[in-house]
Amino acid sequence: MPPVAPMLAKPVAGIPADRIYEPKWDGFRSIVFRDGDEVEIGSRNERPMTRYFPELVAAFLEELPERCVVDGEIVVPGDDGLDFWALQQRIHPAASRVHMLSEKTPATFVAFDLLALGDESFMDLPFAARRARLEEALGPGSVPGASVRLTPVTRDVDLAGKWFQQFEGAGLDGLIAKSPDVTYQPNKRVMEKVKHVRTADCVVAGYRVHKREADAVGSLLLGLYDDPAHPRAPASDHEAEPLLVSVGVVGAFPMARRRELFAELQPLVADMADHPWSWAESMAEEHRGQAGSRWNATKDLSFVPLRPERVVEVRYDYMEGFRFRHTAQFVRWRPDRDPLSCGYDQLEEPVPFDLAEVLAGRVT
Numbered sequence: 001m002p003p004v005a006p007m008l009a010k011p012v013a014g015i016p017a018d019r020i021y022e023p024k025w026d027g028f029r030s031i032v033f034r035d036g037d038e039v040e041i042g043s044r045n046e047r048p049m050t051r052y053f054p055e056l057v058a059a060f061l062e063e064l065p066e067r068c069v070v071d072g073e074i075v076v077p078g079d080d081g082l083d084f085w086a087l088q089q090r091i092h093p094a095a096s097r098v099h100m101l102s103e104k105t106p107a108t109f110v111a112f113d114l115l116a117l118g119d120e121s122f123m124d125l126p127f128a129a130r131r132a133r134l135e136e137a138l139g140p141g142s143v144p145g146a147s148v149r150l151t152p153v154t155r156d157v158d159l160a161g162k163w164f165q166q167f168e169g170a171g172l173d174g175l176i177a178k179s180p181d182v183t184y185q186p187n188k189r190v191m192e193k194v195k196h197v198r199t200a201d202c203v204v205a206g207y208r209v210h211k212r213e214a215d216a217v218g219s220l221l222l223g224l225y226d227d228p229a230h231p232r233a234p235a236s237d238h239e240a241e242p243l244l245v246s247v248g249v250v251g252a253f254p255m256a257r258r259r260e261l262f263a264e265l266q267p268l269v270a271d272m273a274d275h276p277w278s279w280a281e282s283m284a285e286e287h288r289g290q291a292g293s294r295w296n297a298t299k300d301l302s303f304v305p306l307r308p309e310r311v312v313e314v315r316y317d318y319m320e321g322f323r324f325r326h327t328a329q330f331v332r333w334r335p336d337r338d339p340l341s342c343g344y345d346q347l348e349e350p351v352p353f354d355l356a357e358v359l360a361g362r363v364t
Helices: 054-063 084-089 095-104 127-138 157-170 255-268 281-287 355-359
Strands: 008-011 020-023 028-035 038-043 067-075 108-117 148-150 175-178 189-194 198-209 217-226 243-250 311-316 329-333
Touching (some): 038 054, 054 148, 108 127, 127 148, 243 311
Antiparallel strands (some): 020 175, 217 243
């Protein structure tokens, strides 16, 4: 049966009514195929990921029905919730490292849809029926210690709203809402996703040149000042000074605006030796393009340093450690804001929530 493109979700502003709601897991979307002793794990883009998760292959042989196709999410539980950084490290070319990480940071598979069981395809069934068959196949709850878990669901919109607020503290990033009647439609945005939206005022610390236009900005590099007495990010040699920490990028601009920004920012171009990030050799190495990208080894990560004098308000969903988890969205420039006032203290922090309770389905 592989490959199969997963069914997708479109963003909505609020929680829609009359749906089946489930947590939005922050991991690698995967469709798992088992046929006897054969297991294949397909990625969001239908690429094979089987070799990176040997512990899950063993778990699927032990915990999934003998012949099935299951849609879900690969996650890595950490001490304080989901650990997406640790999950990213699992994609590595060296078999020895893959094996080591499978023991050091074992993954969990959270199942949320059943596409086939035995010789029967369920893709034309409504979601409510597929969910019922998934519960029959895996059990209505999660077995303690199992690597395959069943995501919790509810039809109660008030409870879904409670989950939306609470589960962020366990590293989850919102809700998925599905019509009870929706069939499984590969690569179609027929589900809905609700994510947290927040704003922050950030310092523009540099830019990357557009990959196709030498006189246009590709993305702006964002920074926040950290408290050197209680740093969130790795400390520098200048521990008595405010630390400007790289927190992410913003880059969705029309091409005409990219060229305008390039011209506007030229008076702020600085020497790397005078830049606030020059103290962090590892960061300098990365931004000079010597580290590459885990997903694209040829991607140029070098940047043009700017004097940290401009402030931009951006929209983001949530933090992963001391950085924005996803690319931020431009809101407006803030010429009224002092760059040194742009720190972590402006950010909203979710209340911690026990991830084990979510994985075990003990949420009401």
